[in-house]
Amino acid sequence: MSVDSVAGRPTRRERQRRQTLAEIKTRAVDQVAAGGAESVSLNAIARAMGMSPAALYRYFASRDALLAELVADAYGSLADALTVAASGGGGAHGALVAVAHAYRDWALANPNSYLLIFQTRSGSGLELEPERVVAAAQRSMDVILSALGGAAGAELGPELAAQVEAWGQRSQVPGLAAGQRYLGLLAWTRLHGLISLELGQHLTATGVDPALLYEAEVQSLLRTARLSSGQPA
Amino acid sequence: MSVDSVAGRPTRRERQRRQTLAEIKTRAVDQVAAGGAESVSLNAIARAMGMSPAALYRYFASRDALLAELVADAYGSLADALTVAASGGGGAHGALVAVAHAYRDWALANPNSYLLIFQTRSGSGLELEPERVVAAAQRSMDVILSALGGAAGAELGPELAAQVEAWGQRSQVPGLAAGQRYLGLLAWTRLHGLISLELGQHLTATGVDPALLYEAEVQSLLRTARLSSGQPA
DNA sequence: TTAAAGAGTGAATGCCTATAACTTAATGTT
DNA sequence: AACATTAAGTTATAGGCATTCACTCTTTAA
Numbered sequence: 281m282s283v284d285s286v287a288g289r290p291t292r293r294e295r296q297r298r299q300t301l302a303e304i305k306t307r308a309v310d311q312v313a314a315g316g317a318e319s320v321s322l323n324a325i326a327r328a329m330g331m332s333p334a335a336l337y338r339y340f341a342s343r344d345a346l347l348a349e350l351v352a353d354a355y356g357s358l359a360d361a362l363t364v365a366a367s368g369g370g371g372a373h374g375a376l377v378a379v380a381h382a383y384r385d386w387a388l389a390n391p392n393s394y395l396l397i398f399q400t401r402s403g404s405g406l407e408l409e410p411e412r413v414v415a416a417a418q419r420s421m422d423v424i425l426s427a428l429g430g431a432a433g434a435e436l437g438p439e440l441a442a443q444v445e446a447w448g449q450r451s452q453v454p455g456l457a458a459g460q461r462y463l464g465l466l467a468w469t470r471l472h473g474l475i476s477l478e479l480g481q482h483l484t485a486t487g488v489d490p491a492l493l494y495e496a497e498v499q500s501l502l503r504t505a506r507l508s509s510g511q512p513a
Numbered sequence: 514m515s516v517d518s519v520a521g522r523p524t525r526r527e528r529q530r531r532q533t534l535a536e537i538k539t540r541a542v543d544q545v546a547a548g549g550a551e552s553v554s555l556n557a558i559a560r561a562m563g564m565s566p567a568a569l570y571r572y573f574a575s576r577d578a579l580l581a582e583l584v585a586d587a588y589g590s591l592a593d594a595l596t597v598a599a600s601g602g603g604g605a606h607g608a609l610v611a612v613a614h615a616y617r618d619w620a621l622a623n624p625n626s627y628l629l630i631f632q633t634r635s636g637s638g639l640e641l642e643p644e645r646v647v648a649a650a651q652r653s654m655d656v657i658l659s660a661l662g663g664a665a666g667a668e669l670g671p672e673l674a675a676q677v678e679a680w681g682q683r684s685q686v687p688g689l690a691a692g693q694r695y696l697g698l699l700a701w702t703r704l705h706g707l708i709s710l711e712l713g714q715h716l717t718a719t720g721v722d723p724a725l726l727y728e729a730e731v732q733s734l735l736r737t738a739r740l741s742s743g744q745p746a
Numbered sequence: 747t748t749a750a751a752g753a754g755t756g757a758a759t760g761c762c763t764a765t766a767a768c769t770t771a772a773t774g775t776t
Numbered sequence: 777a778a779c780a781t782t783a784a785g786t787t788a789t790a791g792g793c794a795t796t797c798a799c800t801c802t803t804t805a806a
Contacts, residue, residue, distance in 0.1 A: 293772060293783070300784090318551070323762060333763080335785055343763065398713055399632040414718055421718075440729055443721045450720075465719065465726065473706020480631055485647055485654075486698065487683075488676045493698065496673055526752070526803060533753090556793060566794075568754050576794065751804075762793070769786070776779080 301339050303329060305353065308346055309393075316392045317347060317400075348413070351400065354393040355416035361386040362423040373502055375427035380471055380498045387475045395479060398472065418452065425453045425464045431505035433459015434466055467501050534572050536562060538586065541579055542626075549625045550580060550633075581646070584633065587626040588649035594619040595656040606735055608660035613704055613731045620708045628712060631705065651685065658686045658697045664738035666692015667699055700734050 290298075307328055311320045322343055326333040340346040365382030366375050387394040436444065436459060444458040444465070451461070474497060477483050478490040523531075540561055544553045555576055559566040573579040598615030599608050620627040669677065669692060677691040677698070684694070707730060710716050711723040 291773075297784085321762070322764090331784095332786060334765080334787085337764075338784060395632070398709070398715065399628070400713065417715070417718060436729060437725075440721070440725045443725065444719075447719045447721055465721070466730075469706040469710055469726070469730075470703050471706070472710060473702040473704070476631065476709050477702055477705060480633065482631065482650070485650060486677075486680045488673070488680055488698070492670075492673045492676065493702070496669060497699075497702075524804070530753085554793070555795090564753095565755055567756080567796080570795075571753060747806100749804105749806080751802100753800100753802080755798105755800075757797090757799105759796080760794095763791090765788105765790080767786100767788085769784100771782105771784080773780100773782070775781095776777100 297339075300329075304336060304339055304346070305349065308350055309353070312350060312392045312396055313390070314392075317350075317396045320347060320350075322346070347396075350393075351397055352412040352416055354390070354397050355413060355420065357390070357393070358383075358386050358397070359416055359419040359423060362420055366423050366427050373431065373505060375429070376431065376467070376502060376505060377498060379424055379427045380467065380494075380501070383471055384475055384494055387479065391479050394475065398476065421464070421468065422451070422453045424467060425451070425456060425461060428456065428460045428464055428505065431460060431463060433457050433461075434463040434504050435459065436462045463501070463505060466504075470497050470501070530572075533562075537569060537572055537579070538582065541583055542586075545583060545625050545629055546623070547625075550583075550629050553580060553583075555579070580629070583626075584630055585645040585649055587623070587630050588646060588653065590623070590626070591616075591619050591630070592649055592652040592656060595653055599656050599660045606664065606738060608662070609664065609700070609735060609738060610731060612657055612660045613700065613727075613734070616704055617708055617727055620712065624712050627708070631709065654697070654701065655684070655686045657700060658684070658689060658694060661689065661693045661697055661738065664693060664696060666690050666694075667696040667737050668692065669695045696734070696738060699737075703730050703734070 304325055307325045308320050311324065320343065322336050323333050326336055336346075340349070361382050362379050365378040368375075368378050440462065441458045444461045448454075448456060448458065448461055456464075471494070474483075474490065474494050478494075483490050483493070537558055540558045541553050544557065553576065555569050556566050559569055569579075573582070594615050595612050598611040601608075601611050673695065674691045677694045681687075681689060681691065681694055689697075704727070707716075707723065707727050711727075716723050716726070
């Protein structure tokens, strides 16, 4: 006879396992927040949880596997934040502005998570399972793209247009012109550039307020998005 | 009696020391190139050099101090590459294009060094001595700014303009309008955004060629730079 | 010639990831 | 209800790492 009398799938052990797994991840996230990915230590986690380091390997194949999980979660959290911002109403242009600010807000609120996502080196041995991470990444990008609903696209040459079209074929967000997709790409790369440098303290030497630079870049994107669409913000 | 008979400042020991120091850094740079900053190991360096790990502490106070040195060197190497490109002639607009491409070329040729420079987290304990690093960083920025000689500046609001002006007061490159400095900042943040995402493989999911995106962004900057200046490229 | 400074060694500490063999408790089946 | 199986946890261990300390030996400078 099973422990769960009726048809309760989650047996006692499974519930415990889920909870332990969640606690491990929570502690790891805290470590990331405190000192970045480097300072994630299985030993320290085990110590804090009152169990032996070896036990953690029942939950994660390796430290890198745990980090990969954190990347996926962080990406998901970012996508969630963007989704909330995008659904806040305000029209097409308002959505773009809202998403852009949500992006920076999330990055500043979780700087080490942002760096965890975007600073993971290629050959770092941290081979992320394509499944979850790519899915979460696409979800973020899709939110940005969805925010460009009524916007005019950016100009782009024929070569780029072809590649962007091809990308659009595989995209989850249909019905966007190549120029719109390219505008989404532009938004991402430009805003990420600013945030990345801001988080790395590389802009402090200039003394210029990163918030102002960001706002200016957002307005620049908005100007592009308005180029041939008459609707106001 | 000193070993160097006449007035030769570099005594035998100093020469040896310089060479040892250089070899340490060379090996460390190789490790960075091979596996990123994480994989820099004092033990491994000592092993490869046939000496005990403890001996390295005669040359660097800590592993982080060595990494800081590498950051400064890498920054210098980048600044050198940009300087060469900028002095290649081709007029003001040509210089901007040349510098922009030299920037990406250097990053692609030394991806892990680029990441070493720009991915160093804030609270990573790796507190770089402000002296060398800030100097090298300014040198790179100054090259970009110098390449904007005859260019028209980008539009910018009054708040930003004031801050950029203030930055210009302290800058080594005089005689630039606020709009020009801002254009330099725009160039840096936008191009860095693209390169950072490209190196992190974050653009591969779209299938769009990063080189095309980069070129388009360079052309966009060039268009801004030409806005009110009549000279052709 | 001699004292001081510097380079290097070996040993030890205390982290860390990861594996292996083992014990204990929960599970679900007979 | 007793039992075999599976999972979770343990201890012990191996190997890697940065870092410090006490010590030796050699180069330097007086």
